[in-house]
Amino acid sequence: MRDRLQTRYQVQAQLRRPIKERPAHEKSQRETTLLLPTLRTLKKLPNFYLSIVNMVGPIASLSQLNRADGSASYKCPATGYSILGAVNAPIELPARRDALKPEEATVEVFVKPGTTTAGVGERHVEGILRSVLGKIVLGREKGFPRRGVVLTLAIVGGENVERGDSANLSQYLTILPALLHAGLLAMVSASVPLSMTFSATLLGVTKSGDIVRDLSPTAAKAAVSLHVFAVSSKNHLLLNESEGRFDFDTWELVRERALSVCQGETAASADGDVTMGEGTASASLNGFIRETVEDQVYSDYAFKLDSI
Amino acid sequence: MASSTTPISPTPPSLALPPSQFARLQPHAYLLAHLSPPPASNQPSVRANGRATSQFRVTSANAGSLTHTNGSAVVRIGDTAAVCGVRAEILHTKDIASWSVLQASSEQNFDKSNDVGVSESQDEEDRGHIQDLDLLVPNLSLSTGCAPGFTPGAPPSALAQSLSHQILSLLHTTRLVRADDLRIWYQPPNLDSEEFRNAGEGMDVDTEQSEDPEREIKAFWVLYIDVMIISLAGNPFDAAWASVLAALRDTKLPKAWWDADNETILCSDNVADARKLSLRGLPIASSFCSFEGDAAAGWRAVVIPDAEEQKQKKGAQQRWILADPDGYEEGLSQERASLVVDKENGKTVIVKMEKHGGWTVDSDDLRQLVDVSAQRWDEMKRILDQC
Numbered sequence: 075m076r077d078r079l080q081t082r083y084q085v086q087a088q089l090r091r092p093i094k095e096r097p098a099h100e101k102s103q104r105e106t107t108l109l110l111p112t113l114r115t116l117k118k119l120p121n122f123y124l125s126i127v128n129m130v131g132p133i134a135s136l137s138q139l140n141r142a143d144g145s146a147s148y149k150c151p152a153t154g155y156s157i158l159g160a161v162n163a164p165i166e167l168p169a170r171r172d173a174l175k176p177e178e179a180t181v182e183v184f185v186k187p188g189t190t191t192a193g194v195g196e197r198h199v200e201g202i203l204r205s206v207l208g209k210i211v212l213g214r215e216k217g218f219p220r221r222g223v224v225l226t227l228a229i230v231g232g233e234n235v236e237r238g239d240s241a242n243l244s245q246y247l248t249i250l251p252a253l254l255h256a257g258l259l260a261m262v263s264a265s266v267p268l269s270m271t272f273s274a275t276l277l278g279v280t281k282s283g284d285i286v287r288d289l290s291p292t293a294a295k296a297a298v299s300l301h302v303f304a305v306s307s308k309n310h311l312l313l314n315e316s317e318g319r320f321d322f323d324t325w326e327l328v329r330e331r332a333l334s335v336c337q338g339e340t341a342a343s344a345d346g347d348v349t350m351g352e353g354t355a356s357a358s359l360n361g362f363i364r365e366t367v368e369d370q371v372y373s374d375y376a377f378k379l380d381s382i
Numbered sequence: 383m384a385s386s387t388t389p390i391s392p393t394p395p396s397l398a399l400p401p402s403q404f405a406r407l408q409p410h411a412y413l414l415a416h417l418s419p420p421p422a423s424n425q426p427s428v429r430a431n432g433r434a435t436s437q438f439r440v441t442s443a444n445a446g447s448l449t450h451t452n453g454s455a456v457v458r459i460g461d462t463a464a465v466c467g468v469r470a471e472i473l474h475t476k477d478i479a480s481w482s483v484l485q486a487s488s489e490q491n492f493d494k495s496n497d498v499g500v501s502e503s504q505d506e507e508d509r510g511h512i513q514d515l516d517l518l519v520p521n522l523s524l525s526t527g528c529a530p531g532f533t534p535g536a537p538p539s540a541l542a543q544s545l546s547h548q549i550l551s552l553l554h555t556t557r558l559v560r561a562d563d564l565r566i567w568y569q570p571p572n573l574d575s576e577e578f579r580n581a582g583e584g585m586d587v588d589t590e591q592s593e594d595p596e597r598e599i600k601a602f603w604v605l606y607i608d609v610m611i612i613s614l615a616g617n618p619f620d621a622a623w624a625s626v627l628a629a630l631r632d633t634k635l636p637k638a639w640w641d642a643d644n645e646t647i648l649c650s651d652n653v654a655d656a657r658k659l660s661l662r663g664l665p666i667a668s669s670f671c672s673f674e675g676d677a678a679a680g681w682r683a684v685v686i687p688d689a690e691e692q693k694q695k696k697g698a699q700q701r702w703i704l705a706d707p708d709g710y711e712e713g714l715s716q717e718r719a720s721l722v723v724d725k726e727n728g729k730t731v732i733v734k735m736e737k738h739g740g741w742t743v744d745s746d747d748l749r750q751l752v753d754v755s756a757q758r759w760d761e762m763k764r765i766l767d768q769c
Binding site for chain 1: 540541543544546547548550551555688716717718729730731732733734735736737738739740741743744745748749752
């Protein structure tokens with residue numbers, strides 16, 4: 075366990091670039107307003123480092139790419155997918171037609187499969203991602219109307235990278251949570267104003283009626299029905315994609331399970347600050363998203379913390 | 383200026399606009415005014431197109447419209463019209479590069495699943511053949527000048543590609559078409575009947591057992607399912623899927639056999655020999671959109687309440703779920719829900735359910751939508767049975 079803890083800190087150290095190298099756009103200011111409140115929680119750091127090490131959960135890191143406004147990499151050990159996401163925002167879109175919606179930013183999503191060119195399956199997933207992320211991006215904030223928020227997601231690894239043709243369709247449901255998480259973290263990394271965050275999970279119902287979490291692509295093929303849920307930080311159901319044969323009662327069971335997977339037992343207090351108990355925060359996916367961002371803030375603002 | 387201030391008619395010039403102009407200038411307010419009429423006016427809450435919130439548009443279907451296809455259908459839902467043609471082509475197994483490998487692996491599968499049950503292994507093999515060999519090839523075209531946004535002759539738009547993908551994915555998940563209907567067999571003349579008996583113990587149980595040397599698959603029918611949306615006024619998926627379903631129900635495949643002397647597949651031109659596909663179930667799609675009364679609900683960040691609070695506040699209804707949205711309503715809402723349901727012995731089975739683009743629709747609403755979709759299933763079944 076100590077080894078893992080050390081590697082964790084090593085990764086942290088690699089991420090911690092000198093402050094001068096950080097691109098000094100206008101983004102730093104907004105980032106401060108968005109993320110500074112979380113600094114208060116940093117004093118509890120040792121606690122949740124331990125809890126992270128204890129769980130076999132996804133691995134994510136922010137701002138890995140230097141040229142993009144924001145980027146994130148996300149790896150899910152359970153399904154084996156590894157996604158690299160980059161966000162450029164706000165940028166001028168060359169093909170922007172003002173007739174569409176001039177008062178808002180346009181959200182564009184591109185999904186690049188690992189081994190082939192994008193096909194119809196990718197178009198479909200891009201549409202889903204666009205509608206989910208486009209709804210939570212505050213596209214009317216200053217500097218965003220008439221501009222574009224361009225998110226590019228590259229599927230860089232996975233035990234079974236998509237073939238490109240549409241033969242294995244259910245794979246897109248298995249990869250959707252990873253794409254959503256990578257997209258969200260990249261958005262946060264680029265300091266795109268968001269109305270809420272979310273976390274997503276894949277659940278499958280097996281032939282015996284058990285609800286299984288984070289199925290691998292091969293296990294997903296044997297499942298009777300597959301469900302992808304995205305639950306917002308405020309417990310809204312943002313996305314549901316269900317396939318297979320099931321009835322509504324089954325669906326509700328799965329939905330409740332999804333809620334507990336995404337939210338865990340963390341209780342959000344009125345001001346939106348998560349109260350973190352021993353180990354509970356990291357059990358939930360929303361907590362994971364939050365911690366990833368906090369880690370990044372911690373490394374970005376290390377100089378401030380040291381001077382305190 | 384002068385002409386407008388001198389009234390010709392006795393009524394003074396008013397600032398009121400005709401409804402059609404109001405609808406273009408203030409689409410959101412226009413639809414909202416229809417859905418929430420002032421309580422004094424005693425008007426019911428209807429949509430701008432005169433429908434109730436859970437009412438679908440008038441639907442008509444006609445099968446066998448195209449003579450040069452194996453099966454075809456035209457489905458019209460309001461002003462959205464989809465034409466679907468199914469063309470069957472022969473795929474020789476000798477043209478499939480991975481055929482021998484596939485056969486070997488399906489044999490293995492069969493051995494493994496033998497104790498689980500015959501029907502299950504059959505299902506698996508169905509899925510394997512239809513999906514791995516791509517025996518169903520749907521394509522949807524919007525480049526027909528169906529709506530002003532789609533230029534004719536342009537490359538397929540993202541929407542068209544997404545719809546094609548959804549149709550293919552639904553064909554696979556519902557396992558609508560049986561792989562058995564698409565197989566072309568060869569039964570060599572039975573010269574040695576004793577050997578036949580010895581070899582075929584499992585033969586009565588499962589005729590597709592590929593290790594049986596007597597009977598072999600020589601070719602497959604590949605179904606090219608082409609959908610043209612010739613007029614688009616919202617909700618293309620329901621219309622496209624209904625047309626695919628109607629066309630597949632109409633599809634007849636000619637009798638085909640392997641001719642050992644010519645070493646080729648021959649087809650009978652006798653119509654009486656042709657047989658229809660036997661489809662599994664009748665999955666019907668119904669789509670919905672959620673119209674929010676407060677146009678700014680989505681982007682006023684601070685105001686978004688928790689899910690629980692939102693539920694309690696629901697007394698004053700702030701959003702409407704509109705069934706079968708037309709183009710005007712689709713432009714005004716971001717949140718979509720789509721359900722595909724089937725009925726087995728009167729019991730509703732959900733085959734696909736999806737919602738995205740917002741956070742107002744939750745389990746309570748989805749439960750209602752399942753009921754609405756089940757009613758729609760009855761209606762569509764009647765329409766499809768008549769066509």
